[in-house]
Amino acid sequence: DIQMTQSPSTLSASVGDRVTITCRASQSISTWVAWYQQKPGKVPKVLIYQASNLESGVPSRFSGSGSGTEFTLTIRSLQPDDFAFYYCQHYKDYPETFGQGTKVEIK
Amino acid sequence: EVQLVQSGAEVKKPGESLRISCQTSGYSFSSYWISWVRQMPGKGLEWMGGINPHDSYTNYSPSFRGHVTISVDKSISTAYLQWSSLKASDSAMYYCARRSGITGTDLWGQGTLVTVSS
Numbered sequence: 710d711i712q713m714t715q716s717p718s719t720l721s722a723s724v725g726d727r728v729t730i731t732c733r734a735s736q737s738i739s740t741w742v743a744w745y746q747q748k749p750g751k752v753p754k755v756l757i758y759q760a761s762n763l764e765s766g767v768p769s770r771f772s773g774s775g776s777g778t779e780f781t782l783t784i785r786s787l788q789p790d791d792f793a794f795y796y797c798q799h800y801k802d803y804p805e806t807f808g809q810g811t812k813v814e815i816k
Numbered sequence: 817e818v819q820l821v822q823s824g825a826e827v828k829k830p831g832e833s834l835r836i837s838c839q840t841s842g843y844s845f846s847s848y849w850i851s852w853v854r855q856m857p858g859k860g861l862e863w864m865g866g867i868n869p870h871d872s873y874t875n876y877s878p879s880f881r882g883h884v885t886i887s888v889d890k891s892i893s894t895a896y897l898q899w900s901s902l903k904a905s906d907s908a909m910y911y912c913a914r915r916s917g918i919t920g921t922d923l924w925g926q927g928t929l930v931t932v933s934s
Contacts, residue, residue, distance in 0.1 A: 710878065743920035752911065752926060753861065758919040796861050800920040803866065803875040805851065810860040
């Protein structure tokens with residue numbers, strides 16, 4: 710099974726900062742990675758699919774990159790609405806594991 | 817409107833059985849896999865398994881295989897997640913989600929909270 714190792718687990722940042730979250734796959738998964746945002750008590754929301762494609766309606770300050778085993782989610786100029794949990798997930802094959810999650814909190 | 821609507825919150829006792837549902841609408845049910853995802857209180861997302869509604873082929877995470885069963889009823893475009901014998905550790909929020917071949921998990925149900933307590 711493919712494991713997704715996400716880091717950091719917590720990230721403290723200020724409004725306006727550029728933040729980067731990383732996911733490493735245990736084996737090559739091409740670009741079959743999605744990134745989700747989840748706020749407390751809410752349903753996860755897809756931000757990025759196929760590593761770098763922005764989901765419709767998601768602000769352009771979010772971007773994704775990577776292929777093979779290394780993937781990043783970048784938020785350019787963090788906004789107050791962005792303080793949340795973020796998860797990567799691979800969908801190369803089954804089981805489609807998630808990363809452990811990153812909490813982006815206010816510094 | 818494309819949507820996945822899950823059944824309501826459940827409170828059960830250990831050892832009881834349970835089936836929760838995910839009713840879909842607004843798209844061709846047989847064209848997309850349905851996944852189930854667990855989120856324990858204060859924890860991350862865990863992919864439990866998925867089902868192809870076209871032929872009911874299932875795939876389970878090793879962590880959940882043998883403890884839950886995923887099924888569908890194509891006639892009513894509904895997917896199910898069931899337990900034959902609940903444990904307290906099954907207390908969690910459970911999400912169903914539509915799985916697209918290109919975009920991954922692109923649409924989520926609102927979640928069903930399951931509480932197992934004696």
